[in-house]
Amino acid sequence: VSTQSTGYYQDMSLTRKGIFKLRSKSSISRDQATKWEKNFDSLINDAKGVQLFTDFARKHHAAENIEFWLAVNEFKKKKLQGDRLNEATRRIYRTFICNQSEKQININDMIRKDIIRRIDEPTITIFNEAQEQIYILMKTDIYPRFLRDESFISLTAENS
Numbered sequence: 001v002s003t004q005s006t007g008y009y010q011d012m013s014l015t016r017k018g019i020f021k022l023r024s025k026s027s028i029s030r031d032q033a034t035k036w037e038k039n040f041d042s043l044i045n046d047a048k049g050v051q052l053f054t055d056f057a058r059k060h061h062a063a064e065n066i067e068f069w070l071a072v073n074e075f076k077k078k079k080l081q082g083d084r085l086n087e088a089t090r091r092i093y094r095t096f097i098c099n100q101s102e103k104q105i106n107i108n109d110m111i112r113k114d115i116i117r118r119i120d121e122p123t124i125t126i127f128n129e130a131q132e133q134i135y136i137l138m139k140t141d142i143y144p145r146f147l148r149d150e151s152f153i154s155l156t157a158e159n160s
Helices: 030-038 040-044 047-059 063-078 082-097 109-118 128-148 150-158
Strands: 012-014 020-022
Touching: 030 040, 030 047, 030 150, 040 047, 040 128, 047 063, 047 128, 047 150, 063 082, 063 128, 082 109, 109 128, 128 150
Parallel strands: none
Antiparallel strands: 012 020
């Protein structure tokens, strides 16, 4: 397990499989849960929130979405160039975009083709449209289900 961490994910580590894990299992405050319940961005920009949301998504066969979103955030933060940019771009492509990937995300064909067209000369923005589409999917589909899930409901009840 890598101890790599940056930004919002300082309490997390990135595993070899590209999955973020909480470093500590400290309790979640009522304030945190309330913020997450009211605002999707609060949830996905909080290390503990990301972990709970990812765990939920994994149980519902949708973890590739949050994992892609997180991977692209990290990709952008690194501001890579040259060979390192090419390698990171291809790694994300192989993991989440190509038809043979184990964690293929559900993006429209136009966006997928645009990424394929740009892959030989990538820029740091190559995944922006795909990330936005996945963000909308998470916010409008997975997030509402997460809020209705017994685990989240019991979490907020426990902290009342």
